[in-house]
Amino acid sequence: MATAIETIAVPAEPILRPKSWRSTVLRNARRNPVGAVAGIxxxxxxxxxxxxxxxxxxxxxxxxxxRLQAPSADHPFGTDSLSRDLLSRIMHGAWNSLGxxxxxxxxxxxxxxxxxxxxxxxxGAIDLVTSRFIDVMLAYPAxxxxxxxxxxxxxxxxxxxxxxxxxxxxxxxxxxxxxxIGVKHQQFIEAAISIGSSPARIMLRHVLPNVAAxxxxxxxxxxxxxxxxxxxxxxxxxxxxxxxxxxxxRMLNEMRPSWQLAWWTMIVPGAAISSAVIAFNxxxxxxxxxxxxxxxxxx
Numbered sequence: 001m002a003t004a005i006e007t008i009a010v011p012a013e014p015i016l017r018p019k020s021w022r023s024t025v026l027r028n029a030r031r032n033p034v035g036a037v038a039g040i041x042x043x044x045x046x047x048x049x050x051x052x053x054x055x056x057x058x059x060x061x062x063x064x065x066x067r068l069q070a071p072s073a074d075h076p077f078g079t080d081s082l083s084r085d086l087l088s089r090i091m092h093g094a095w096n097s098l099g100x101x102x103x104x105x106x107x108x109x110x111x112x113x114x115x116x117x118x119x120x121x122x123x124g125a126i127d128l129v130t131s132r133f134i135d136v137m138l139a140y141p142a143x144x145x146x147x148x149x150x151x152x153x154x155x156x157x158x159x160x161x162x163x164x165x166x167x168x169x170x171x172x173x174x175x176x177x178x179x180x181i182g183v184k185h186q187q188f189i190e191a192a193i194s195i196g197s198s199p200a201r202i203m204l205r206h207v208l209p210n211v212a213a214x215x216x217x218x219x220x221x222x223x224x225x226x227x228x229x230x231x232x233x234x235x236x237x238x239x240x241x242x243x244x245x246x247x248x249x250r251m252l253n254e255m256r257p258s259w260q261l262a263w264w265t266m267i268v269p270g271a272a273i274s275s276a277v278i279a280f281n282x283x284x285x286x287x288x289x290x291x292x293x294x295x296x297x298x299x
Contacts, residue, residue: 028290035286041279042220049098052091060084060092061244068262078264080255086268089246093269096240096247098276100161101226105219107165108226112172113215117203119173120180130177134170142167146229147238160240164229168222175218179211186210213291221284224277231273248272 029036053060062084069079077086119130149163183189184207192202233239234249241247243254248269255265 028286032286032289035282035289038279038282038286041275042283045094045098045276045279046102048091048094049102050095052094056088056091058085058088060089060246062088068258068265070262071264077268078262080251080265081258081262082254086251086264089251090248090268090272093241093246093248093251094272096157096234096245097227097230097249097273100157100164100230100240100247101223103158103161104164104168104226104230105223107162108168108172108222109215109219111165112169113176113208115169116173116176117180117207117211120177121184121203121207122199127177130173134173137167137170142229143232146233147236150233150238155238155240157240160230160233164226167229168226171222172215172218175214176211179214180207183207183210217284217288217291220280220287224280224284227273227276227280 063082065075065079065083065085067079067083068081069075071078075085075087077090079085080089115130115134119127145167146160146163149166150159153159153163189202189206192206197205230239230247231249231252234241234247235253237250237253239247239250241250251269252266252273255262255269259266
């Protein structure tokens, strides 16, 4: 007698599709709304640095307004002691204050990442020399080094940016070196060595992509430091700015005699510097929480 064979229907396993970057960004924005707002502010500051001088309502050196006029509809940030519109000067000065910081971060990343990866992976004499160089750089006062560098090579845009970038190299190198040391003993590195890959290829193809997260985080945090340093040397009269090509730090210095007469001449450039530094620092913390798997569930 034939026996009927029952067939049991096994439900098909759902196909896991990779999440899009939009859903990932929205999910992390809901987890950390303050970091999302800071990221939007950072994007706005970048646009301000690039297009600020183009969309400013007045020329930065226009002196045809009433002197020390309080904030109003025509002049939302008021005017300074030389009858110039502060909103226009803030928008014109964003390129000097933020552009120098961005170029300085590029210099810091190129040198710091190169030294950090080589020092952490190769070790030996290269690690020793790099570590001693970093110790010397950290022992030298940052502002003094920038002023010394600018005095020798001039107050041009690239000179100021390179000087600020150099003082940020030690911090970048140390963080990248630590991350590289944690990666170089992984099994995929040993596999690459076993098939005969050269050290240069391993550093570029295997080590560098796996230390990208701390690189991104340190870059976003150091932008705030670069903005502060640029503002400090501009306040001291050693920056790239001039009377017709302002920066936020120079605006603070120019308005010192007017601080007691017109409060907005101090508040406006100071608030611009503080807002930029705080925005990039908060965004850097949010990036760290997002990119570090150990911190993703901590909020």
